[in-house]
Amino acid sequence: MRDRFISTASALLDEDPRVAVVLADISAASFGAAAEAHPDRVVNVGIREQLLVSVTGGLALTGIRPIAHTFGSFLVERPFEQVKLDLGHQGVGAVLVSALGSYDWPAGGRTHMSPGDVALLDTLPGWTVHVPGHPDEAEVLLRDAAAGDGLVYVRLSAQSNAVARPVVPGRFLTVREGVPGGGGPVVVAVGPVLDDVLAATEGLDATVLYATTVRPFDAVTLRAALAGRGSADVVVVEPYLAGTSVPFVTEALSDRAHRVLGLGVSREEVRHYGTMAEHIAAHGLDARSLRQRITDWAPKTRR
Amino acid sequence: MTLTTENPVRDRHALRDSHDLDHLHGLMSLMTGAEKHGPAASSTLDALWVLYDRVLRVAPETAADQGRDRFLLSKGHGPMAYYAVLAAKGFLDPALLDTFGQYDSVLGHHPDRTLVPGVEIGSGSLGHGLPLGVGTALGLRAQGLLDPAVWVLIGDAELDEGSNHEAIAYAGAAGLDRLHTVVIDNQSATHGWYGGIASHFATAGWSTTTVDGRDHDALYAAFTAPHPGRPHAVVAVVEPKN
Numbered sequence: 001m002r003d004r005f006i007s008t009a010s011a012l013l014d015e016d017p018r019v020a021v022v023l024a025d026i027s028a029a030s031f032g033a034a035a036e037a038h039p040d041r042v043v044n045v046g047i048r049e050q051l052l053v054s055v056t057g058g059l060a061l062t063g064i065r066p067i068a069h070t071f072g073s074f075l076v077e078r079p080f081e082q083v084k085l086d087l088g089h090q091g092v093g094a095v096l097v098s099a100l101g102s103y104d105w106p107a108g109g110r111t112h113m114s115p116g117d118v119a120l121l122d123t124l125p126g127w128t129v130h131v132p133g134h135p136d137e138a139e140v141l142l143r144d145a146a147a148g149d150g151l152v153y154v155r156l157s158a159q160s161n162a163v164a165r166p167v168v169p170g171r172f173l174t175v176r177e178g179v180p181g182g183g184g185p186v187v188v189a190v191g192p193v194l195d196d197v198l199a200a201t202e203g204l205d206a207t208v209l210y211a212t213t214v215r216p217f218d219a220v221t222l223r224a225a226l227a228g229r230g231s232a233d234v235v236v237v238e239p240y241l242a243g244t245s246v247p248f249v250t251e252a253l254s255d256r257a258h259r260v261l262g263l264g265v266s267r268e269e270v271r272h273y274g275t276m277a278e279h280i281a282a283h284g285l286d287a288r289s290l291r292q293r294i295t296d297w298a299p300k301t302r303r
Numbered sequence: 304m305t306l307t308t309e310n311p312v313r314d315r316h317a318l319r320d321s322h323d324l325d326h327l328h329g330l331m332s333l334m335t336g337a338e339k340h341g342p343a344a345s346s347t348l349d350a351l352w353v354l355y356d357r358v359l360r361v362a363p364e365t366a367a368d369q370g371r372d373r374f375l376l377s378k379g380h381g382p383m384a385y386y387a388v389l390a391a392k393g394f395l396d397p398a399l400l401d402t403f404g405q406y407d408s409v410l411g412h413h414p415d416r417t418l419v420p421g422v423e424i425g426s427g428s429l430g431h432g433l434p435l436g437v438g439t440a441l442g443l444r445a446q447g448l449l450d451p452a453v454w455v456l457i458g459d460a461e462l463d464e465g466s467n468h469e470a471i472a473y474a475g476a477a478g479l480d481r482l483h484t485v486v487i488d489n490q491s492a493t494h495g496w497y498g499g500i501a502s503h504f505a506t507a508g509w510s511t512t513t514v515d516g517r518d519h520d521a522l523y524a525a526f527t528a529p530h531p532g533r534p535h536a537v538v539a540v541v542e543p544k545n
Contacts, residue, residue, distance in 0.1 A: 020445055040445040046476075048469035051434050058438015061423070063369070064445060066438075081428065082466070086435055089425050091417045 001156040002027065002099045004135035008142050009067055009097075010034040013041055019146055020059055022068040024052040026099070049074040050082050056094045057086030065095070065146060072098035072114030072155065080120055087151060088124050094152075095145045101157040102240050102265045103279035106272070115241045115265040118214065121153055122244065128152045128170075129215035131191030131239065136164035137212055144169040157239060159192035159276060167212045172221040176201070176208040178229060183300030185233035185261075186225045188245070190214055193237045193285060200290035204301045206235075214238075214245055219252030232258035233298050237290065241265050242283075261297045263290065320519050323352060323391070330387035333400035334410070340383075342542040346489045346516070347456060348384040350539045353522040354454060354485070355388050363393045366421045372451050373439055375424045377432020378458040378487065379413040386410055386419075394421030430464025433457055433484060437470045440482040452481050459488040459500055468503075474534045475508030482534040483526070484509075487516060491544040504536040516541040 006027060012019045013034050020041040021031060028035075028044045035042035041064075045051045052068055052075070059066040068075065075098045076083060087094050100108075102115040121127045128150055132138035138156060145152035165173055176198065178184050184205030189197035194210050201208060207225050211218065226232055232253065236245045243262035250260060263285065270282045280286050284293060295301050327348060332338050354374060361371040376385050386403070389395040395410075402408035409418040413427025424435055436455035443451050457467065474482050486500050496503060501511040510530035514521040516539030525537040 017446075020442075040441070043441055045469070045473050048473060050430075050466040051437065051469035051473055054431060054434030054466065054470070055438035055441060058435040058440070059442040059445070061435065061439055062442030062446065062448075064442045082431070082434075085425070085428055086431055089415075090435075 001132065001135050001138050001158065001160060004138050005069070005097055005099075005142060005154075005156055006030045008139045009069075012067070012143070012146050013038045016065070016146065018063070018065045020064045020066050022052055022056050022059065022066050024049050024070045024074065026070040026074070050079045053079040053082035054086045057082070057090055057092055060087070060092035060094050061090065065093070065149070067095040067097060067146060069097040069099070071100045071112055072117045073100070073112055076117040076120055076153070077114055083121075084124055088126060093149045095142075095154065096152070097142065097154045097156060099156050101155060101159070103276055103283070104158040106274050106276060106279045109273065110269055117153070117155065118238075118240050119244045122215070126151050127215055128213065129155065130169070130213050131155045132167075132212050133161040133191040133194050133210070134164040135160065137167045140167060141169055141212060155191070155240075157192050159239065159280070161192060161195045165210055167210070170213045170216065170218065172209040172211045172218040174207065174221070174225060175210045176206070178207040179205045179303070180228060181230045183230040185231065185235050185294070185298045185301060186222065186229060187235040187237065187294065188222065190236070190238040190245070193239050196280070196285060196287045196290055197237050199287035200294060201301075203303065204291075204295065205303050206294070206301055217245060217248035217252065219248075222249065222252050226253075231298070231300065232256055233261075234258060235261045235263065235294055235297070237285065238262075238264035239285070241267065261294070263293060320352070323356070324348070327352060327384070327387045327391055330390050330397060330400055331383045333397070334383045334386065334403035342489070342544070344381060345384050346487050346541045346544070347378065347381075348387070349517050349519060350456065350485050350487060350522055351384055351388045353519050354526065355392050357523050358526045359454065360452075361421070363421065366394065369446070369448060370451055373423050373436075373453045375426075375432045375436050375439070375453070375455045376414060376422070377424075377426050377455050378429070378461050379426030382412070382414050385414065389419070389421050395419065429461040430466040433467050434470040436482055436484070437474050437479065440474075440479045443481065449481070452483060454483045454485065456485045456487065458491065459486055459496065460491040460493070462486065462496065462500065462503070463492055471504055471507045471509070475504070478508070478532050479534045480530060480532050484534070484536045486536060486538045488538050488540045489542060489544040500538045501536065509533055510535045511538065512536075513538040513540060515539075
């Protein structure tokens with residue numbers, strides 16, 4: 001997915017004189033050709049992540065559409081005050097594109113994991129958050145982000161679904177319908193967890209919505225999906241901190257009794273190295289664990 | 304360095320400046336209720352006035368032009384001197400000054416760029432203006448706007464913030480010669496600056512000048528000194544805060 005970001009952002013530099021890419025060494029070598037073609041619009045500030053975000057804000061103040069990129073830990077968590085003040089408080093827009101996510105490089109350990117990035121951005125107003133589940137979707141969402149003026153976070157991961165879906169920015173996609181009137185839940189699968197969610201709910205009574213834009217949260221599609229259900233049970237499966245989107249489900253359903261289960265990356269550190277698949281399992285996000293957790297919580301799921 | 308708060312009459316600007324400063328103190332008193340202001344409240348006043356009166360190419364009618372010079376007040380606390388200068392230069396209605404800090408006022412104890420015409424950044428948290436200035440200089444260059452100057456005012460204690468040092472090192476290496484920094488040095492940094500403030504800029508490749516921050520002609524000369532290929536830092540030394 002990161003490769004697709006690099007090729008797409010490089011193309012955007014060619015296509016749109018308003019676009020600039022801001023880097024802090026990470027992925028800088030891959031932007032070498034783009035930097036040669038656009039020396040003033042590919043800026044590498046070195047290993048200086050506060051400056052990365054502030055420069056992004058300064059570029060935006062002059063009318064540039066900046067795309068800033070590094071690992072999530074260093075893009076959102078480390079310079080969080082710069083995100084809050086040098087982008088949001090200044091009233092300017094920008095596109096932040098992260099890599100590594102919550103568990104992409106487990107051998108790298110905790111320092112290179114950012115499971116709290118979306119939750120942190122949720123403390124700020126006005127952010128659009130895209131979580132593509134496939135490189136093709138990443139390109140669609142990135143192009144949409146670059147064409148706009150607002151604050152957009154694009155969360156890239158090495159975890160990917162087998163095939164791309166025809167995603168529409170801002171909208172959840174219905175990828176599986178439950179039994180009409182059935183008592184099983186609506187499961188919202190965010191980005192790259194979709195394939196595991198589909199495998200986990202295979203043969204169960206569940207509607208599966210696919211979310212690649214999680215902020216703003218598509219309450220309309222969620223409510224429409226629940227309208228055909230015999231329950232008001234919602235499961236959200238996210239590839240970052242468990243429960244991050246639960247308040248948004250609660251808000252969407254504030255006028256009706258409902259139940260919500262928020263599944264995602266656990267708050268506790270997993271002090272192990274190994275592989276991404278091992279960490280996904282450690283967080284209970286592999287298909288087998290998901291099936292168990294969903295059916296335990298919503299027994300009517302079983303047909 | 305010997306400092307004096309009295310500026311000798313050196314040229315035609317000096318007499319006018321003394322009237323101007325009286326006027327600015329009068330405007331500041333609308334915000335504070337105090338007729339006289341201590342050095343700390345007005346540590347930035349002389350540098351701000353010389354910039355807005357003699358250096359910056361920006362006026363209320365050009366405040367939205369892409370080709371304007373940008374002034375970024377990074378040291379956002381104690382902005383009375385800044386507001387007074389903006390009012391004196393017509394960016395701000397002087398009648399607004401006595402609303403300072405009130406709920407519906409546009410004038411907070413830290414400035415907000417979305418509320419006050421002519422204010423380029425919202426500041427208050429220290430260490431944001433210079434990095435934003437680096438981005439602004441880069442953004443202008445990327446659009447072929449090689450003429451507008453970018454000025455950032457910071458304080459010597461503000462320099463403690465590490466984010467400034469990311470900006471200083473990068474701007475020097477990148478040769479951002481449209482970027483300028485004024486450091487108001489009232490010796491308020493808790494641990495001081497070993498070797499002097501200017502040396503920290505100079506070793507990063509900046510052009511530097513250290514001047515009496517109350518001497519308008521010296522400030523003007525420092526502000527307008529040529530610095531081809533390099534960003535420029537002016538350390539304006541004023542009375543110690545304490």
